[in-house]
Amino acid sequence: MGNLICRSCKKWFSLDERIWQCVCGGLLDIEFQPAFPIDKIRQRKPNMWRYREAIPISDDGNIITLDEGFTSLIPVEINGIRVFIKQDHLFPTGSYKDRGASVLISKVKELGIKNVVEDSSGNAGCAIAAYCAKGGIHCQIFVPEDTSPGKLAQIQLYGAKLNKIPGSREDTARAVLKAAEKDYYASHSWNPFFFHGTKTFAFEICEQLGWKAPDSLIVPVGNGTLLLGAYLGFGELLRAGIIHKFPKIIGVQSIHCAPLYKAFQAGLDEIPKIEKGETLAEGIAIAEPVRGKQILDAVIKTHGRLIAVDELEIIKSLRDLGQKGFYVEPTAAATIAGLGQYLKTSDPNEITVSVLTSHGLKATEKILKILGETFPTIY
Ligand SMILES: Cc1ncc(COP(=O)(O)O)c(C=O)c1O
Ligand SMILES: [Zn+2]
Structure with a gap:
């Protein structure tokens, strides 16, 4: 049904090899011909397996599912503009990582793998742990x-x-690589199946838009699993002739951990080393994104950009979302803050999608702190 292919040395492997990385150390992609039988898809259950x-x-x-996906796409006014x-x-686990x-x-x-390891800032770990539970697979999660x-x-x-690892998110990534010498690395950033x-x-x-692409898509970006997934998905729809253009893909980072933003602003081909600061947006606080160059390429190819x-x-975004009836974690609010920045200069007639x-x-404890003493007089 397809092959694994190394992004560096172009070596091919069967999809049934138990690997997550090429023998040369390179990142793997999947070469595979998707199909979109639209009439059949329309009649299926509203979950992501309808595709x-x-x-x-x-x-x-072999499908392990909790009936995830086909989440609603709702109109919301942000800064007076409908998106x-x-x-x-x-x-099911409270984040898109379930996809x-x-x-x-x-x-x-x-x-036929029985033991996996994964590292995460939290949400990917929750998702991998939940689906392993459903599938009867033993799993170890490494977190900061x-x-x-x-x-x-x-x-x-x-x-x-x-496994709680002292130090930074990067220390956690190093700890899991050691464990991955023994057990299969079900990594959301390395493993192409994710x-x-x-x-x-x-x-x-x-x-949900009537088999059309939006004009612009604003997503958070740390390791780029959603951004690159979106790029891959829209690319497949384009090649299948279902849509006729990519949306502009705009990635949002925290200014305190913004290696991709810095690379984009400076027009760099490589991801710079950065000094990482504290941020409420723990999910996107990734100083060394594994697929960093691939993320930059996707943003540039779609005429998008990065926002910090x-x-x-x-x-402010978290509070505004609350006032609209949405209860999300600060990382998710960061995306909508980036959307707010984007809308300041975008064409108001664009069809814009965010998440x-x-x-x-x-x-809870981060939100309680925000509600409490941190910035009581400002917002
Ligand atoms: C809530 C939330 N949003 C966005 C992201 C960003 O995902 P990625 O690192 O794949 O870009 C994460 C990652 O953990 C997250 O937890
Ligand atoms: Zn290789």
Whole structure:
């Protein structure tokens, strides 16, 4: 049904090899011919597996699902302009990462793998742990010590072994690579099957807009699983002749951890080393994105850009979203702060889509702090 191909040395592997990385150390992609039988798709259940012919899992019997996806795309006014927001905070584990986890862990089952490891700022770990629980697969999740307690509770409740790593997110990434010498690395940033789940975000937006692409898409970006998934998905729809252009893809970072923004602003080909500061947007605080160059290429190819937001913008956005009835974690609010920046100079007639990536209940203590003493007089 397809092949794995190395982005660096172009070596091919069968889709059934138990690898997550090329022998040369390069990143893998999947070469695969998706199909979109629209009349059949329309009659299927409203979940992301309605695009079954576009998802590279061979046997239906291996699919591990919690009925995820086909989240609503609702009109919302931001700064007086009507945009569409995809409610991906309403997934079974409370974040869009379920898209990637459902496909990746289905592939893990297809490969007959019994033990996996994963590292995460929290949400990807929750998603991988939940789908492993559903599939009867043993999993170990590595997270930074300061990960939000709500996410730690969730990972443990799903029965995963939780490894809290002192130091930075990058220290956690290094710790899991050691564990990945023994067990399969179900990585949301390295493993290409994850992106063949997150790409369903693009399929759903397209179907929900009447099989059309939006003009612009504003998404958060750390390791780029949603941004690259969207690029992959819209690319497949374009090649299938269903849409006729890419949306401009705009990635939002926290100004305190913005390597991609800095590369884009300076016109660099490589991702610069950055000094990482504290940010409420823990989900996108990635100083060394594994697929950084690939993310920059996707943004440039679609005539998009990168935006950086500061902590006050994140807090204001979180409060504004609350006033509209949305309860999300600060990382998700950062995206909408970036959307606000984008709308200041965009054409008001554009069809613009953005996303709420994760539920507020995952970050109760951060939100309590915001409500409490941090900036009481400003907002
Ligand atoms: C809530 C939330 N939004 C966005 C992202 C960004 O995802 P990525 O690192 O794949 O770009 C994350 C990642 O953990 C997240 O938790
Ligand atoms: Zn290679």
